[in-house]
Amino acid sequence: MTRHEERCYRYLQERIQEIAINAGYNGNGSLRIHSKVRVVDVVLPDATRYAEGTPSFIGLFRQISQWHFDFVICDDETQKIVIALELDDQSHQLPDRVRRDQILDSVCRDAHMPFTRLIMTRTAMTYKPVYPEHPETQMPVR
Incomplete structure (x- = not known):
């Protein structure tokens, strides 16, 4: 991880329950943050939109198979x-x-994958939900 990713990871660790609840999690189990999770290990191109085996499906699959989510929070x-x-x-x-970000956003929306973009500054973390869509929010960083 880069220093910026490590800083974000620590921030997420401190607020993992709050972030999960804001993402719609209603369980009471233990949560874990995984880093650098391959996109295709989590979502695939929408087979109703891109018929499986077609050049468009295969091309999109090849693209996203090279990408990773920075963090994935799991029960x-x-x-x-x-x-x-x-x-x-x-x-x-x-x-x-x-x-690339537009493609990833589209793949996550098609898959109904809860997905948020984060922007971290010295003083705040901004959450920009892609799916499901919620208002952008900002939280202070210690």
């Missing part, structure tokens, strides 16, 4: 995914990265 007992999180830094403003 430790059931291993059910509570939310996937992407830490957006300045590189996410580059044209090729903007397009």
Whole structure:
């Protein structure tokens, strides 16, 4: 992990229950944060939108098979995914990265995967939910 990712990980550790509840988690089990989880290990292209085996499905699958979520929070007992999180830094403003982010957002929406983008500054963490859509929120960072 980069220093920025480590800082974000520690922040998520401190607020894991709160983040999970805000993502719709209603369990009372233990939660765990996994880092660098391959996207295709969690979601696949929507087979109703991209017929499986077609060039468009295969192309999208190949793209997302190279990508990782920065963090995935799971219920430790059931291993059910509570939310996937992407830490957006300045590189996410580059044209090729903007397009990649749009594709990832679309794949998560199609799969109904709870997914949020995070922007961390020295003083605050901004949550930009992709799916399900909620208002953007900001929380102070210690």
